[in-house]
Amino acid sequence: MLKHVLRLVALIVVIGIAIFAYLAWPDKAEIPIASVQGPRPTITAPRIQTIPTVKIAKVVGWQGDAKPVAAAGLQVASFATGLDHPRWLYQLPNGDVLVAETNSPPRKGGGLTGWVMRTLLGRAGASVPSANRITLLRDGNGDGVAEQRSVFMTGLNSPTGMALLGDRLYVANTDAVVSVPYTLGQTQITAKPELVVKLNGGGNHWARTLIVAPDGKTLLVGVGSASNIAENGMAAEKYRANILQVWPKEKTFRILAGGLRNPQGMAINPRSNQLWTVVNERDMLGSDLAPDYLTQVEFGDHFGWPWYYWGGYPDTRVDPSNPQLQQYSKRPDYAMGPHVAALGLTFADKLKLGQRFADGAFVGEHGSWNRTPVSGYKVVFVPFAPGGFPVAGAKPIDVLTGFLDKDGKAQGRPVGVIADRTGALLVADDVGNRIWRVSAGA
Template identity: 70%
Template sequence: MRKHILGFLAFLLLIGIAVVAWLAWPDKAQLDLAAVTGQRPQITAPREQVIPTVGTAEPVGWQQGQTPVAAPGLAVRAFATGLDHPRWLYRLPNGDVLVAESNSPPREGGGIKGWVMKVLMGRVGAGVPSPNRITLLRDADGDGVAETRGVFMTGLNSPFGMTLLNGQLYIANTDALVRVPYRGGETRISATPETIVRYPGGANHWTRGLITAEDGRSLYVSVGSSSNVAENGVAAEQRRAAILQVWPDDKTSRIYAAGLRNPVGMALEPSTKALWTVVNERDMLGSDIVPDYLTAVELGDHFGWPWFYWGGYVDPRVEPKNPQLQQYSKRPDYALGPHVAALGLTFADGLKLGGRFQRGAFVGEHGSWNRKPLSGYKVVFVPFTPQGWPMKGAKPIDVLSGFLVDGKARGRPVGVIADRTGGLLVADDVGNAIWRVSAAR
């Protein structure tokens, strides 16, 4: 009898191991990445995962003399090195460059996804305490290398977006928009920041993008969701997964657009002054979906999150259902590919990269964790028409690659901006560097 019981228990154990192995088996992409990019990406049936497919590049950094690889006709060199998690960039009127050195606040949350995210964040170096500062870089002689560096501002809370408006420098902390007075040429600010508006902070998506609106009086702040698909309840997502419009003089705000899982970079398209953003879409539906995207955003838009994706595809995991929203879910304008982690965004206006890079959007793709094989880990360019829309049939063009080599990450691009001489600056938060891309001589 005892032998039979042991045999039965061994059988159950084997069945359990087989089930766990099946649940945890990595989902591999069945489509080429390019098929899930552009204005008409292939949206395949979801392959829902109980245990996430985990694939992230081990950070190894750059060795002496190594740089990313620039596209033909372009060149790249280090603008600054030795930084501490440089995430976001802002150019002041005199050409000085502000760098938000920042990291996630301590993460909470449990469950399988929470555990996986904590392990992943630790592996890629994102689990370390945030520097919580802004550094100023100055390239006074215009040679493409910052010869002056100094701490510009401290005492912040996971800062990210920055912008100037009417003599005030606004900073988007993870939980509040703050400001300090700024005079041209200042190299350090010690004033205590004044809080303008508060919003939810931290959680899975802690970064807060910030730009001045087209009216010159208000600001746009991007606030990502706290979860993947509202698994902690829709109530936990109030004023999240949205772009807020803030009137700093009145210290008031409203939700400008919603249903955006994790909007980060924002920019105004030069010819139309329309608001555009890049968005990180949901995880754990397989390696082929859902594509991150670049899209124009108008007042009152809803892009479907968490109930729908890509203009009305139903996410079966979300409860309670919201069928009445389906017909109103706006389809994004341009797919960047699944899980690329699109973060940085700037338009070509002010850049002097020539040729095919004269009109369009540059996007910093931080790189995937929930896809086999890996995606992202580069800067891409999306060509636009003179009317301010992505060119019909155009696919993303690699601008800066070489961050990912043999499954290891030398760096991971985040923010992208134009410098005062027309070069493209790229923040690399794993390589702890700022790269400058210019036209080859």
């Protein structure tokens, strides 16, 4: 009898291991990533995963005088080094550059995906405690290197977005928008931040981005979802997966647009004066889905999350369904590719990088954690047509590569992108702990 029981137990263990191996086997891309890029990407059938594919480029950092590789006609050099997880950048009117040295607050819960985030992402440098600091960098002599550095603000809570409106500087913490008085040329803020509006924190997607709206009076705040596909219920997603419009004097806000799983970089298109954003789409549909995207956003838009992706493709994992929303789910304007982690965004109007990069948008792609092969880990350029939208049929153009070494390990990971006062492109490298400066030449 005991022998039969042992055989049964052994059989159950073998079957369990086989099932786990099948479910855990990493999904591999079946079509070229270029097919899932551009205004009309190929949307294949989803390959739903119970256990996510995990393929993260282990961080090794920049060794010696190693640096990224710039596109032909461009050159790259360090603008500032020795920073602590720099993710977001903002240029003040006098040319001073603010850098948010920041990271996720301690993660709690989140089930299997949360466990992956807390443990495996440590390999990608994502477990570094947040410095909760904004540092000021000044290149006073214009040689392309910040020779002056000062601690500008401390006592923040995983800050990301920064924006100057009038005589006040606004900062988006993970759980609130705050403001402080600012005088041009100031190198340190000692005033206690004043609460503008509270934001819902916790869960995934902790970074809150912030820009001044086209009206010059209100602020726009990107707030990512707390989960992948609202698996913890929509109550946990209140005022999340949205871009919020904030009235700073009245200290009120409304939802400008929804259904955006994780809207990060935001910028105003200089041709149209319209808001554009880059968005991180959902996970665990396979290595070919769903594409992160770049899109124009207008008041009242809804992009489908969590029920739909890419303008109406249903995600059957979401319960309850929402069939009424399908016809109203707005299709994004441009696919960046699956899982590239598009974060930074800036338009080319203030840059001087040559005619090839004169009209369009630069995007910082932080890089995938759940795709085989990996995607992103670069800065790309999306060319725009005179009408104010991406060129039909155009694919992203590599601007800065080489963040992965020959062994596929991460020397750095790009995040925020802005223009400096000379027309060069600054790129925040959060695991390389430096700011890169891309300029014309070479």
